[in-house]
Amino acid sequence: MPETSGSPGPTPETHVIDFRAAERLLQARDPRGAVKLLDGVIAAHPENTAARLLRARAFFAAAQLRPAELEFTIVLEREPDNAFAHFALARTYERQGRADQAKRHYRLAAALDPNPEYLKAARFDG
Secondary structure, eight states, X not given: OOOOOSOOXXXXXXXXXXXXXXXXXXHTTOHHHHHHHHHHHHHHOTXXXXXXXXXXXXXXXXXXXXXXXXXXXXXXXXXXXXXXXXXXXXXXXHHXXXXXXXXXXXHHHXXXXXXXXXXXXXXXXX
16 A cells, blocks of 8 residues: 555644634534544543543533533542532533432532532532
8 A cells, every 4th residue: 555645643733723623612502513623632632631621511512411421520530629520510410310419519519619600509508
């Protein structure tokens, strides 16, 4: 088979560009497009927690709750003090009708960060 010349495979710079483009796609309400870009980034850099968190947000926005749950869980295994990931996982559980699990993660989010949105969701008064 002849050797092909021209465009080399993805580079670290390409992955950064894809990550930034995925952020913009998610902001533009194209979560599926964001997921497609992030799949390549995560395949090349599975340890990249920021990319996993962004992909989890994109899955959530696309109502793909099981993949979102998996990604948020991976992020929390690596960063157990990530209040946003706890909050987002709680929202994911809530959308799945898993209120007890949601409540636990809402409370963890609020304990880690007294963000008013997290405190309200945690419902410490009830």
